[in-house]
Amino acid sequence: xxxxxxxxxxxxxxxxxxxxxxxxxxxxxxxALQAKHDLSVxxxxxxxxxxxxxxxxxxxxxxxxxADAVVLSQSATTRLVTxxxxxxxxxxxxxxxxxxxxxxxxxxxxxxxxxxxRPTNDAALREALDEASLRPELAPLVRVVESGTLLSV
Numbered sequence: 498x499x500x501x502x503x504x505x506x507x508x509x510x511x512x513x514x515x516x517x518x519x520x521x522x523x524x525x526x527x528x529a530l531q532a533k534h535d536l537s538v539x540x541x542x543x544x545x546x547x548x549x550x551x552x553x554x555x556x557x558x559x560x561x562x563x564a565d566a567v568v569l570s571q572s573a574t575t576r577l578v579t580x581x582x583x584x585x586x587x588x589x590x591x592x593x594x595x596x597x598x599x600x601x602x603x604x605x606x607x608x609x610x611x612x613x614x615r616p617t618n619d620a621a622l623r624e625a626l627d628e629a630s631l632r633p634e635l636a637p638l639v640r641v642v643e644s645g646t647l648l649s650v
Contacts, residue, residue: 522625529621534614544611
């Protein structure tokens with residue numbers, strides 16, 4: 498394959514479209530969350546993931562699992578947890594069965610905030626997808642996102 502190979506060109510165009518769609522969605526949600534709840538997309542994502550933990554078997558996530566879920570490095574996730582902990586939205590505690598493990602829970606204030614922010618996030622996502630669907634190069638990707646078929650990958 499050469500640099501001008503049509504398959505490579507199509508691949509690059511597809512990647513650019515996907516990157517553009519992601520950027521537009523993230524920017525739109527970021528603006529809405531900041532304006533209404535003083536939260537970044539990353540902060541909201543972390544609170545959302547942690548708010549879905551439960552006390553049953555495998556219900557609490559270790560920091561590596563949290564980092565994977567919010568698509569950040571472990572060090573960036575730890576810094577984010579610290580910022581939210583400083584705001585009183587998260588708290589850390591030692592794993593009762595493995596004293597080396599540290600878990601993070603959402604506080605009552607954090608649960609309240611993520612509950613208030615969830616409709617804002619969802620509405621901003623819907624708005625961003627609606628806007629993107631009007632662009633011919635993004636419409637097919639929007640349809641894939643809306644179909645939920647990415648969840649089965």
